[in-house]
Amino acid sequence: MRVVEAFRDSYGTEPAGVWHAPGRVNLIGEHTDYNDGFVLPFALPWGVTAAVSPREDGVIRLRSLQAGEPVTLATLDEAEGWARYVVGVFWVFRQGGQQVGGADVVIDGDVPRGAGLSSSAALEVAVGTALNELYGLGLTKMEIALAAQKAENDFVGMPCGIMDQAASALGEEGKALFMDCRSLGTRNIPFDLASHGLQLLIINTGVHHELADGQYARRRKDCENAAKHLGVDALRDVTDLAGALAQLSGDERRRTQHVVTENHRVEAVIGMLRAGAVREIGSLLNASHLSLRDQFEVSCAELDVAVESAVRGGARGARMTGGGFGGSAIALVADDRVESVRESVTEAYAERGWAAPEIYPATPAAGARRLL
């Protein structure tokens, strides 16, 4: 294994173990996690593999096969860039009173970067899973996901919800992960596209608009303000949508409309999947996209063109996935329409002079685990 060879080269010993955590794609339930709502992501066949050995002196040595120079960190504050996602996990454990020393770490990853497929959550969860075993922390998968989210919130400074880390930690092969982000209850729902003659295509726009992070925090704030106005703990609690909308205006009104209807769409998709009506979820994906575009306002031209051209090419449904402002769209496509969808999207991009997006099928893979 490449990561083991690199570990030997770097540190002159065998790693104590090798762990893997996947990236994720979200089928539906967007910008609902931090509103205590519902999500339905699944873990991808691509992720982060970490070869790790513990160190007693507290020092952390890091090398990534995808990033430049290796780093040696005597203190956690020295971490920069991608290393902050790794070090953040140490920080969360230590700050929570866990006896976590240092480590020698080599990272190898194959989640397409900037595709909005949660390479950062994969990195955090891989490291969290390794430290949990190496230092005997006895944490559940959900507790590892929560620690990874806390690392991103409080150490990296990105106020994300729990979806990405939970999908990476708890995903199962052939299944999507239904999660209630309030109770943290989860259920793995069979999601077998092949037996229905379907594929879920990821369309990576290849763009990442820089405003993404600031806008994410603003959307979160809009939702919190709307909940406050309505006198509920979170937008999850809105049951009378018309009554709620009558009390709100502007951004708060639009954000509420999205979150409440998106939660209903997740429940509807679950119902369809249970009934075996997989093809029928397409229209709910389309509705989700319109709501994210018009009410939540987190789409962008590249995502809209990907979604519209996929549907024109014969997709049963399509939508942006993840935080928005770039990254990827998904399209649910019958096997015999895959080529025409590819052509339609590629042409639409070429007409605008944009670089051709990468398009590839995704199937649900297993969550975080030890490989060696």
Ligand code: GLA
């Ligand atoms: C990002 C965040 C998630 C979630 C999505 C939007 O991926 O990390 O927590 O909020 O955006 O659904």
